Amino acid sequence: MRTIRVIGIGAGNPEHVTVQAIRALNTVDVVFVLDKGGEKASLVALRHAICERYITERPYRFVEARDPERDRNPSDYGATVEAWHAARAILYEAMIEGELGPDECGAFLVWGDPALYDSTLRIIERIVARARVPFTYDVIPGISSVQALAASHRIALNRIGAPIHITTGRQIADGLPPDADTTVVMLDGHPRFDHLDPDLTIYWGAYLGTPDEIVLSGRLGDVAEAIGRTRTEARARHGWIMDTYLLRAP
Structure with missing residues (x-):
């Protein structure tokens, strides 16, 4: 069975990463990353730096995909976010199905804490509800x-x-x-x-x-x-x- 770990990595300081998160990172085969464009390349670079610093017990690989675009100033905020989450769910599902082996562990590294104003858990729940790609998942809290x-x-x-x-x-x-x-x-x-x-x-x-x-x-x-x-x-x-x-x- 595939496993997904949603890992909070803190607000920007690599030393915000908790001992629990470090242990979780060292079970991971694939790290999934969304590319938000050149202006935010430093956010992707920090994720690479955290993995290089803390994953010491096993080989792992990065899988990157382009984040779906969305209107930042929509007339209907709720509908726009709903459509964006749906597009992300399809993308995440394809990444998990195509890049994660049947018994491998993948991770999404979440800025701050996954429970506070972040969409990752809602998107994971959408994929679970679709029931096309079976996996288990857990959540590691982070400093917000x-x-x-x-x-x-x-x-x-x-x-x-x-x-x-x-x-x-x-x-x-x-x-x-x-x-x-x-x-x-x-x-x-x-x-x-x-x-x-x-x-x-x-x-x-x-x-x-x-x-x-x-x-x-x-x-x-x-x-x-x-x-x-x-x-x-x-x-x-x-x-x-x-x-x-x-x-x-x-």
Whole structure:
């Protein structure tokens, strides 16, 4: 029976890879990687570096495929993501069927943690439901960008007894939830802060865990412009950006 391992590899620092993940990597015959284009080649390169560093007990091979394209600013976000997941499921299924032997183990290396704002598990579930290619699978957790952000800013995620709301930039376009104490925002492709309380404290970070890491914090009304300018410059310099931020009520 084929085996698939969905392995969280952390937010960018190879030392985020856990002992459990290293042990899982050393059972793998094939590492599946999606190519997202030249601008994000460094994300593929990091996966290669992690495997070269930690897989020491067996030979393995990389299988790469081009990630299906999707509209990043769709009029119907839900339908667009649904179609993208369906295309990915067909691609993953073909990779598993064509590149993984009947008794081999394959791995998808997931940025951050597979359970937090990542599509891999949903796509694996789609393939299982189709029942065309039989396999078993397990999940190895990883350090998320949320944890890396808090560590870089040397803060606790929550205040004593208070909740944390984790969401996306799309969900706060009309403001934060009522009575929000701490809000962590991910996947915000076009962050804007002019509709938010300027007295919020923001902790922002980009390229967390990598040598290119940038962190800024302060009263939102004082640092929002600097964050926007820094983000624009960094994106132009690298061709891509992944950032996360935490907003805390005064």
